Ligand code: GDD
């Protein structure tokens with residue numbers, strides 16, 4: 480099975496981290512967000528993934544020189560200019576001729592961290608197909624839906640409303656688009672891939688009109704790692720065991736001075752925590768140096784923190 484993974488956005492909400500590193504290549508535990516995505520897709524039966532690239536494609540090509548990750552074959556589709564979500568899907572899917580194949584494919588937003596079983600979404604889609612489904616999308620409950628695509632469904636999963644980032648108070652639904660889809664090849668007719676088009680604002684509302692959009696709601700672990708608090712949370716949950724997947728908190732090659740304190744934090748390969756430094760609820764990137772006596776709390780330090788400096792609720796880009 481193929482997947483198209485959307486990784487071409489600007490990562491605006493995670494600046495300054497994303498000035499240097501595209502969002503999907505930011506650390507998540509001892510891997511990257513994208514590597515965990517590939518582990519997750521592979522487990523769900525995906526053999527091939529097309530990375531829909533736009534902003535900063537080079538680091539992706541450099542990260543996977545042998546064009547494989549977690550056993551998934553990688554293909555690269557690079558946009559000349561941003562095509563938005565449906566434009567990017569149409570362009571990337573055609574680059575590997577998915578419009579000519581006879582089987583559905585997965586689409587995933589590249590910043591999603593979830594325990595959803597992809598195979599369950601595929602199975603739901605197979606059932607919906609007989610009712611004319613062009614797409615089946617994963618839904619998750621949230622407390623504040625205004626930052627997401629808000630979805631209304633009938634009890635049997637037919638989507639009756641899809642509104643992207645509605646003004647607060649305009650919808651009663653607490654179920655949002657969770658950013659993983661199963662699409663029929665025929666859905667690509669609505670996504671020509673030759674210009675900017677939004678799947679959330681144009682394609683999905685159009686499918687709703689056609690009664691061709693279906694949904695599967697689950698209570699699996701889910702978050703969108705595209706905001707500072709949720710990106711940090713994704714890391715802390717991965718080391719605390721709040722999820723099916725778990726990762727080492729401190730990389731074996733990191734150097735921790737004898738008198739430092741490191742608690743509930745990710746410390747990447749080759750990082751150095753100085754004498755008397757205190758690191759709590761934070762991510763210290765690979766090779767970052769935290770100086771003697773520095774304090775880092777609820778922060779992401781992909782770059783260095785000078786001796787004795789105190790940083791709280793801060794994102795520090797690599798130097
Ligand atoms: N290739 C390419 N080209 N990718 C893009 C482009 C583009 O022009 N624009 C955005 N993307 C990618 C981003 O890199 C990201 O992986 C994905 O598309 C979604 O973009 P976000 O910027 O993360 O969107 P969002 O988080 O505000 O909203 C989306 O995700 C929510 C769930 O987390 C929407 O799909 C919402 O409906 C959804 O609820």
Ligand code: MG
Nearest residue numbers: 588590703705
């Ligand atoms: Mg997002």
